Amino acid sequence: MTTEQTVRSLDDPDLFVETPGTIYDAIPPLPPRTEREAEFYTMRDGEMLINLGPQHPSTHGVLRVVLKIDGERVVDLDPVLGYLHRGVEKICENGDWHHAISNCDPLEYIAAMFSEAMPVMVAEKLLDLGVPRRAEYIRVLAWELNRISSHALFVGWLALDLGGLTPILYGFIERDEIVEMLAALTGQRLLFNYLRIGGVNGDLNHDFLSRLGDWMGNALKRIEDQQKLLNSNEIFVARTRGLGVIDRDLARRTLLSGPVLRATGIPYDVRRAHPYSVYPELEFTIPTREEGDSYARYLLHLDEIKQSIHIIDQVLHRMPDGPVMAKVPRLMRVPPGRAYVSIESPRGQYSAYGMSDGSDQPFRLRIHDPSFFNLQAVGLLMPGNLVADTMAIMASVDPIMGGVDK
Amino acid sequence: MRISPTDVAQVMTLLHDDPEFRFLILSDLCGVDTGSVMQVVYHLWSDATPDWLRVIVDGLPREDPRAPSVTFLWNGAEWAEREAYDMFGIIFEGNRDLRRIYMPPDYQSFPLRKDFLLADDAARSPGQGVRHMEQTFQPAEYRRTPVLRQGLGSDAGHMAPGIQTAELASGEDPAR
Numbered sequence: 001m002t003t004e005q006t007v008r009s010l011d012d013p014d015l016f017v018e019t020p021g022t023i024y025d026a027i028p029p030l031p032p033r034t035e036r037e038a039e040f041y042t043m044r045d046g047e048m049l050i051n052l053g054p055q056h057p058s059t060h061g062v063l064r065v066v067l068k069i070d071g072e073r074v075v076d077l078d079p080v081l082g083y084l085h086r087g088v089e090k091i092c093e094n095g096d097w098h099h100a101i102s103n104c105d106p107l108e109y110i111a112a113m114f115s116e117a118m119p120v121m122v123a124e125k126l127l128d129l130g131v132p133r134r135a136e137y138i139r140v141l142a143w144e145l146n147r148i149s150s151h152a153l154f155v156g157w158l159a160l161d162l163g164g165l166t167p168i169l170y171g172f173i174e175r176d177e178i179v180e181m182l183a184a185l186t187g188q189r190l191l192f193n194y195l196r197i198g199g200v201n202g203d204l205n206h207d208f209l210s211r212l213g214d215w216m217g218n219a220l221k222r223i224e225d226q227q228k229l230l231n232s233n234e235i236f237v238a239r240t241r242g243l244g245v246i247d248r249d250l251a252r253r254t255l256l257s258g259p260v261l262r263a264t265g266i267p268y269d270v271r272r273a274h275p276y277s278v279y280p281e282l283e284f285t286i287p288t289r290e291e292g293d294s295y296a297r298y299l300l301h302l303d304e305i306k307q308s309i310h311i312i313d314q315v316l317h318r319m320p321d322g323p324v325m326a327k328v329p330r331l332m333r334v335p336p337g338r339a340y341v342s343i344e345s346p347r348g349q350y351s352a353y354g355m356s357d358g359s360d361q362p363f364r365l366r367i368h369d370p371s372f373f374n375l376q377a378v379g380l381l382m383p384g385n386l387v388a389d390t391m392a393i394m395a396s397v398d399p400i401m402g403g404v405d406k
Numbered sequence: 407m408r409i410s411p412t413d414v415a416q417v418m419t420l421l422h423d424d425p426e427f428r429f430l431i432l433s434d435l436c437g438v439d440t441g442s443v444m445q446v447v448y449h450l451w452s453d454a455t456p457d458w459l460r461v462i463v464d465g466l467p468r469e470d471p472r473a474p475s476v477t478f479l480w481n482g483a484e485w486a487e488r489e490a491y492d493m494f495g496i497i498f499e500g501n502r503d504l505r506r507i508y509m510p511p512d513y514q515s516f517p518l519r520k521d522f523l524l525a526d527d528a529a530r531s532p533g534q535g536v537r538h539m540e541q542t543f544q545p546a547e548y549r550r551t552p553v554l555r556q557g558l559g560s561d562a563g564h565m566a567p568g569i570q571t572a573e574l575a576s577g578e579d580p581a582r
Contacts, residue, residue: 033511036503085508089493090517255432255482268431274456340449340458342433351434353447364518366436366447376485405508 040078046070052390054083060157060394061401063375067387074382074390079375084405092365097123097197097332100362105191107369108403110153112191113146113182114345115403118367121276122354123197123332125339134322135199136278141315142182142194143343144308145212148219149178150346151301151308154398155226158298161395162239170226181211197332199325212316219309227302240294244381244393247292254380255373258348259300260397264292270344270351277343281318284311294396333360347371347398369403408464414474417461421450422479428452429459432480437490441520444471444496466496468519475500493518 032038043049047070054064062083068076088107092100100119107115117139124131131139156171179189184207186194194201230236246256251264261268269286271279287303289296334356342351348370355364374397381393409417421429429450438445444466450459463473475498476483487498488507495516498504506513515522 034503034505037505082506082508082510087517090522093518252430253480253482255480255486273451273453274458338460340434340460342458349433351449353434353436353449355438364438366434366438368434368436372485372489373482376482 037078040066040068040076043068044070047075054080060399061404063399063401063404065390067390069387072386072388074385074387077379077382077390079379081405084401086406088406089365089367092119092362094361096360097334097362100365101195101197102191102193104367105193106402107367107406108345108347108350108371108400109190110400111146111150111346113142113194114343114350115367115369116191116193117143117195117343118341118350118352119354119362119365120195120197121341121343122339122352122362122365123334125341126334126337126354126356127197127328127332129198129326129328131199132323132326133278133320134203135324135326137315137319138200138204138324139195140277140279140282141312141319142185142192142200144311144315145178145182147346148305148308149175149182151305152178152226154301154346154395155230155298157398158240158294158392158395159230159236161391162236164230164233164236167226167230170222170229174222177211177215181208181215184208184211196325198328199323203324204319216309216312216316220306223302223305223309230298237295239389239392240298240396241291243294243385243389244396245291245293246377246381250380251292251377254377256348256377257370257373258344258346259297259304260374260377261348262286263289263296263300265290270342270349274342276341282311282314294392297396331360333358334362342368345370347400347403348374367403367406369400369406371399371401371403372406375399375404407460408462411463411466411473414463414476415478418448418476418479421459421461426454428454432476432483433458435476435483435486435490437494437496437518439468439494439518439520442468444468444494446473446490446496448476471496473498477501492516495519 032041041049047068050067050069052065052067054062064080064083066078066080067074068078088103091103095103097119101116104118105112105116123129152171152174153168154171156168159167182192182194183189184205186192186201188194246254246260246264248264248266251261251266256264257268257270265288267286267288270276271284272286284307287300287307289300336356336358338353338355340351340353342349344350349368350370351368353364353366353368354362357363378394378397378399381397382390385393421427429452431451433449433451434447435449436447438447443464446463446466448461448463450461452459466473471494473496475487477487477498477500484501484503485507487496487501488504490496491498491501491504492506492508493516505511509517
C-alpha cells in the first residue's frame, strides 16, 4: 500500500479541521467494523461520549471505558482493553515450564498465589505427579491467606470508590500483615513465585508461623469491626443496595464466577464443584446471597473471609510432616497431552488449559482469568445507572487489570 | 470430544438444553494453533458430574479459520471469542462484536499463531535470519476518514460494507 502524505505547513487553515483522530480518541477514526460498534457510536439526541480512564484511579488499573451518557445516566458503555497486555501466553510458549510460573505471577497481582498456580498445576496434571501432602497443605494455607488479603482490600476499595476513606486504611492494615507474613514465607511481598512443579519452594519457618499466630488471634475480631463500620452505615448501604443487580440466568450466561456469581444464589465454587488439592478433606461452607447487588457482593466477601479463617484453622491443626517437594528432574520434559485445571481464586474460577508436545516448553498455555469475564458483565450492569455509581459497580465486581489484559 | 465446525451450534445446544447433560456453564473458550490446523476448545461443566467436558472444534484451515459463535447460548462468550479472534484470527460467525480486544485496532497480525515469532527468536536460532513478523501500518484512508461526528445522515457512506444498523436501514436520521 502506498501512503501519499504531503508535508503541510502549520499555517495551513485546513490543518486543524483535518487533524486526524487517533485510535485513543473517544471515537476511533475507523469506520465501524462490527454491528455492535456501529450501534454504539451512533449518537442519539442529547447523548455524548466521555472517556473514563485509562488513568482514572477508580478503574483499578489501566482500563478505558467509553461511556455514552445522556445527562447523568449511562446509556451504554464500551470497555477498551489492552493497555496492560503483555502477551503472557506467548511468553510462556517461549520459556520452559518453570519460567511460566514467574511469568504468570503478575497476572492477578493482588492475589498472585493463585495465578502462579496455573502452570504448576497444569504441568503436574500432565506429568501425573503426586505432590507431597505437606506441600498441598502449605499451598492451601498460602491460598487462603492470600484470599483474605485480597478480600480485605476489596472491602476497602469498594468503600473508597463510594467516598469513604477509612475502610481502605483498615483493609491495608489487614493486607499488610498478611503480605508481611507471606514475605516471611516466600521472600516476596507481592509476586510470590512460591509454588513449584511438584511442591512449594520452602517449608514453613518460624518467622511466618509467629506472624501467623499473632494475626490469627484477632483476625475474626477485625472482620467484625469492619462489619460494624460499614454494614450499618446508611450512606454505604443506600449507595450499594439494589445497585448493579444481576439475576441468576444472566450470571450464568455471562460466564460469571466467584463472589459475583455466588451473590446471585448459585453455589458454584470450584473448591466444591471440582475439588482439587486437599479441599475435599477440609470443612467449610460456600456462602451465597440471593440479591445479586453490590451490597450482597460486599457481604459475601466478608462471609468468605470468615470461611477462609476457618480453613486456615483446620489446615494448621492437620498440617502433616514430610517433604515439601516431590522428586522432579531439573530439566522437565512434560509428556505430550492436554490438561485443564481450575481453582477458585478470590475473583472466581481461575483456570488454565495447557498443551504439551513433549518438550520442556508449553506448546500452549491458555489462562482463563475470572476478572476478564466479570468485567464483561459490567457492561451489562451499568446502563441506566448514574455516572457516579459506575465506580461502585466496577469496584463491587473487582476486576484486576493484570489478569484481564494478560 | 472432537467435532467439526459445522456441528458446533447443534452439539452445543444439545449439551446445554438436554436435561440429561445440563452443561449450563461454559468454563472456558480458547483458540489453539497446532501448527497445521486451528482449533477452538470449549470446556463445559455440568452439575451432574464434577469433570469437565472438553469439546474441540477441529480442523479449521489456517488460511481462513471460521467457526460458529456460541454467543446465542452464552453471551459472555463474546469477549472470549474476541480474544480468540485477536490472538489467532479465528472468525466466529454470529458474534456481534468481533473486534480486536487486546491489540490496537489497526494491528494486522495474530500474535499467538505459531508462525508469529518474537524478535528474540531470531537470536535464539541463528541462521534463520530475522523473523520478526510484527507489521503494523496505518492505511492512509483510515487516518483521513471523518467519523460519525455529524450524525448518521451524512455519514452513511463511511460505514463499513455489510454493516447496516436499524436506523440506517429505515433511512431515519436520529439526529433530527
